[in-house]
Amino acid sequence: MSDRVVLVTGGARGIGLGIVEVFANAGCKVMIADLGGGTADSSASTSSNSDAENWNYNLANKHDLNQAQNKAGQLGEVASCEVDVTDSDSCVRAVAATIERFGQLDVLINNAGIVQSGPLLEFSEDDWDKVFAVNTKGIFLMTRAALPALLESKDAAVVNTASIAGKKGYADMSAYCGSKFAAIGITQSLATEFAPSGIRVNAICPGIVGTAMWLEHLMPSNTTDIDEKNRDFEDAMAERIPMGRPQSVEDMGQAALYLATAKNVTGVALSVAGGIEMN
DSSP states (O other): OTTOEEEEETTTSHHHHHHHHHHHHTTOEEEEEEOOOSSSOGGGOOTTTTTGGGSSSOOOOHHHHHHHHHHHTTTSOEEEEEOOTTOHHHHHHHHHHHHHHHSOOOEEEEOOOOOOOOOGGGOOHHHHHHHHIIIIIHHHHHHHHHHHHHHHOSSOEEEEEOOGGGTSOOTTOHHHHHHHHHHHHHHHHHHHHHGGGTOEEEEEEEOOBOSHIIIIIISOOSOOOHHHHHHHHHHHHHHHSTTSSOBOHHHHHHHHHHHHHOTTOOSOEEEESTTSSOO
16 A cells, blocks of 8 residues: 555545545555644634634634644655535635645545534534535535546545444435435445546545544433443443444444445445444
């Protein structure tokens, strides 16, 4: 893997950082791309992060991006750049930064994603548009920006982060489920379109991972103590998931690494969910 360059969107925290670390540990050169706003350097804010205070959990910021680079940099050659996947020019700049730093791009990981939930009658049009802008349009814009570089690679792959919520609908989750169903559809379509060029396109479908998306929004706890919150989460997942534990960010990284290296696998939406979703 030492000759492959990987770009990971949403790579500063959570599943994205788990993917970054697995690829760096495998010998890849990795560009971490994520939002850069939310710090004293307000000029670094992007359109997606500028209204983060109106969201119901914290999005990544410049501090997270720098911290991720420092942490993953202990495993291999890692750089970072800011990206707003809802902005076409920002996606182009992220690809250009990757090529400028490493000379090529072989694997694109479209991992950036957000969640919002609630009953349909109470769900705002603005929130609906935000979810689809990141989770669905973001895949389109990033893949389009990366395609010329991927066509130059001799071993190119795209891995999209979908969800088990892209295979089954859940109450009060119509925007998120819809966006993830769409992510799987886009994956299959691009896999067919890019196959003649030798570019493989697959998706991972995470189950329940203890990231901010789950701990702060989907399964909030009455406690503010992070250790107690994690214990409550793990206890609940031990009962709910057949394999007896929540999924980890490393699990997602291993799945993404497999899909990025499997030579004859394309169009797959791989569930990494401990048995909670089977098909």
